Amino acid sequence: MRPPSVSDVARRAGVSKATAARVLGGYGRVSAAIHAAVSAAAAEIGYRPNELARSMTTGRSDTIGIVVGDIANPFFAVAVHAMSQVLRAEGFGVLLANSAESLAEEKAAIDTLLGRRVDGMIVSPADMRESSHLRAIVDSGVPLVQFDRCAAGLAVAGVTADDRDVAAEVTHMLIRRGHRRIAYFTACETDSGRFSDLEEIGTGSVRERIAGFLAAGEGLEDTALEVVVGAVGAKRAQSLATEVLSRGAEAPTAMIASDSTIGLGLYTAARAAGIAIPQALSLVTFHDADWTAIAHPGITVISQPARRLGEEAARMLIRQIQTGDGTCAHRVVPCRIIPRGSVGDGPVS
Amino acid sequence: MRPPSVSDVARRAGVSKATAARVLGGYGRVSAAIHAAVSAAAAEIGYRPNELARSMTTGRSDTIGIVVGDIANPFFAVAVHAMSQVLRAEGFGVLLANSAESLAEEKAAIDTLLGRRVDGMIVSPADMRESSHLRAIVDSGVPLVQFDRCAAGLAVAGVTADDRDVAAEVTHMLIRRGHRRIAYFTACETDSGRFSDLEEIGTGSVRERIAGFLAAGEGLEDTALEVVVGAVGAKRAQSLATEVLSRGAEAPTAMIASDSTIGLGLYTAARAAGIAIPQALSLVTFHDADWTAIAHPGITVISQPARRLGEEAARMLIRQIQTGDGTCAHRVVPCRIIPRGSVGDGPVS
DNA sequence: TACATGAAAGAGACCGGTCTCTTTTTGTGG
DNA sequence: CCACAAAAAGAGACCGGTCTCTTTCATGTA
DSSP states (O other): OOOOOHHHHHHHHTSOHHHHHHHHHTOSOOOHHHHHHHHHHHHHHTOOOOHHHHHHHHSOOOEEEEEESOTTSHHHHHHHHHHHHHHHHTTOEEEEEEOTTOHHHHHHHHHHHHHTTOSEEEEOOSOTTOOHHHHHHHHTTOOEEEESSOOTTOOOOEEEEOHHHHHHHHHHHHHHTTOOEEEEEOSOOOSSSSOOOGGGOOOHHHHHHHHHHHHHHTTOTTOEEEEEOOOOHHHHHHHHHHHHHTTGGGSOSEEEESSHHHHHHHHHHHHHTTOOTTTTOEEEEESOOHHHHHSSSOOEEEEOOHHHHHHHHHHHHHHHHHHOOOOOOEEEEOOEEEOOSOOOOOTTO | OOOOOHHHHHHHHTSOHHHHHHHHHTOSOOOHHHHHHHHHHHHHHTOOOOHHHHHHHHSOOOEEEEEESOTTSHHHHHHHHHHHHHHHHTTOEEEEEEOTTOHHHHHHHHHHHHHTTOSEEEEOOSOTTOOHHHHHHHHTTOOEEEESSOOTTOOOOEEEEOHHHHHHHHHHHHHHTTOOEEEEEOSOOOSSSSOOOGGGOOOHHHHHHHHHHHHHHTTOTTOEEEEEOOOOHHHHHHHHHHHHHTTGGGSOSEEEESSHHHHHHHHHHHHHTTOOTTTTOEEEEESOOHHHHHSSSOOEEEEOOHHHHHHHHHHHHHHHHHHOOOOOOEEEEOOEEEOOSOOOOOTTO
8 A cells, every 4th residue: 555645635635636736745826725625635644745756856855864983982973963953953864874984884885875865965984095985975966074084185075173183282291291101092903903104094083193193292302102003992902001001111101092992991901900090101082981080080081072073064064055065164173181180290200 | 967867878878768777777687788888888977876766666765764862872872873784784774863852853753754755663762651653653554663662552563671670670689688768760850850650751661660660669668769850961860869868867778870871970979978889878770881880889780782672673673674574573682780889788788 | 481489678657746837717907 | 898917726747767568589490
């Protein structure tokens, strides 16, 4: 049994399909009497407009595609929430896709979304080094806003946090407090399993942060900044941290975690090794997760404006759709450093 | 500029629309030569099938609608992640809608999704007392699986945790350890601002938990079980807990939090009031959040199988879609109690 | 050579809306 | 009372696919 269509309503109301469509679609002019009759007939048989068919002719689907790395990650969850609120208020539905931070899956997701004729897309590119699939979006004439990360050499709007600046700021702070050996932990992987070049880091936001981190130490002779890659998940982060901390006098006196899951791993590793925070080790993590305020001591965090980033991206996209304006504005939303107590003075202070 | 269509490809390849469609749609029989020619033409002009048009004739949209209370809530975030993984593997896209736990928004969301002709829906009903809109889904012939909560008197499939049982179990455990005054904190609101009747609780899962909680104390004369409502957000939970704890000798010696946000509020309240956990107050919270393992002492939690619940719901829906089978199976996935150290002996032990 | 057979290609209806163009009805003014 | 404009209703094309039905053409066999 197919659901009732305009024709069914028309037949029941004894009018032409065109007239019924005018009433049901809310366009054109119809006499009050007929309007009432059609509305009544529609209610009786439970008519519900087929938005697919409507999209077919209007060319608009009133749907926005969102592709993020991992919806279970609180940062993305909050951002997606914010986006969908803003979009819903404007009458858009949200088609959500997870890329699992895999380029292949991201491409596949974008393909499906383009096939579904979304009116716009918000994508957080898994790898800033590959942007052909993003270009395909633009070439299809579909408005696009990059989220949290931006692909290299692509003139497309984007909303990001001030990753590089805030990373540099926090690193400077650690150096100022006397730290000379600082390690940055990221979940990103490299072919060799070690970090040697910024180019190896595909995730745009992380690359920015590491760039800021390294820039902060540039020119300082006695300062050793180290980047540890492959810290995927708390478990792995913990074991990597344990390894690094076991270097004794050569071990870093301060650590920066690229996300709160890693931060948790580092914190756990320090506790397990009996290393006192902040006396023997300073710790800073990105993302203001619940546990950071509860920990002893409280963990100094870089709070990411997930909600504002999401809202901003959605608004930017809507503007682009409504005005048809393709200017590739880049909006940077500042992070906030929340000092809590996990940062102490280093050996040289 | 409209994107290229089957006709465009056909024209370029010098064949009929029907033939081109056969190649592009992957059905019927076509000679190898023509197949190659059409494929080449499609690639040249960048043809991408219009899934909307396809849905139009096939009647399937390959899209599943998911309506949850709050995607920013880790429980739902993880569940939605699991669902979309399972669904994607089966070729379905996901249209996500947030109800903000509001019945009105839930109805609106369902309406839009039905209009978009989704092939199935997974909904976590905001209010188990109202199910007319859910019935509308079933009446439209759209397969539906309820998630985490089930509406009353509705013969529709559902996947839930064993909320009632686990709540009873944890309450029994507290009673066994000597607690006589136990408070259960929920974010649900009632008209009066106080709890007097189970009927006032709209959220199915919460009602189940409270039912189990109260059942565990039934018949025990000296046991006072209390339900505190309106604990929305950590802040509010904290102030409500502070109030309850200030009752001195009349204050509960054990508390159960209906989610980890509330749990955090309770924990913070206890610390702020200088009440020792578990010596003076025992604490249990639903959801195995990060912070519960980090806290001092670790918080005993009721771990919800969010991932499994999500997978199960998705699989159940797929089965229903593929077999057309409308049996309203109810699947209950057990929660796991993770003892950590926040539960101590009560005064009567 | 003639004819049955079946594969390959084409023609055109259909899905459920929108929208343009045409026809009919209504209402107004001379 | 009729002309004429404007409003209301109808007819039918169209969007981009799928799919049925028909036609064409090559192959095999008697």
